Amino acid sequence: MRDTALEEDEESWYHANSTPMMSRMLPLLTWNQAEKWTELLDNFKPADARIWIPCLIVHGPRAFALTVTDESMYNPAAPRSFASGDYIYVDPDAGISHESIIVVKRDNGNLVFRQLIVEPDGKALFKAINPDWPEAPFEARRETEICGVVIGKTLP
Numbered sequence: 295m296r297d298t299a300l301e302e303d304e305e306s307w308y309h310a311n312s313t314p315m316m317s318r319m320l321p322l323l324t325w326n327q328a329e330k331w332t333e334l335l336d337n338f339k340p341a342d343a344r345i346w347i348p349c350l351i352v353h354g355p356r357a358f359a360l361t362v363t364d365e366s367m368y369n370p371a372a373p374r375s376f377a378s379g380d381y382i383y384v385d386p387d388a389g390i391s392h393e394s395i396i397v398v399k400r401d402n403g404n405l406v407f408r409q410l411i412v413e414p415d416g417k418a419l420f421k422a423i424n425p426d427w428p429e430a431p432f433e434a435r436r437e438t439e440i441c442g443v444v445i446g447k448t449l450p
Contacts, residue, residue, distance in 0.1 A: 318349055319347065319348055320357055351383060362380045374423070384442035394409070420433075
């Protein structure tokens, strides 16, 4: 369990330039499939994925990829930015910490990916990194389900 890939080398984090020993093909899931990934995993067949993409970042056995579908996490001035159409690598087994980028299930059941902010009082918020995004940060609740940590991205 690790989330240091985000902190170590920004270039390798963004473009997954790592050693081939870490290579593995990850299924590119739809966001609907990702909502039920833990349920689908046992019966998941290779044909169930839209496509399979290589991931050269160390990850757990349940890792998968998603396509970014909006600009909520796009901020070219930020150290990490995700444009619509990028592929993100999501690892349900990675450790979570302050400022991790995570995929989280909202109260309405929909998945989003946001940055986790842990305030000094321990309150956890999920916020978009796009400063122009209209949605306010939302607070983690006891029942909030975190589906995984974004450990990297690649371009299609």
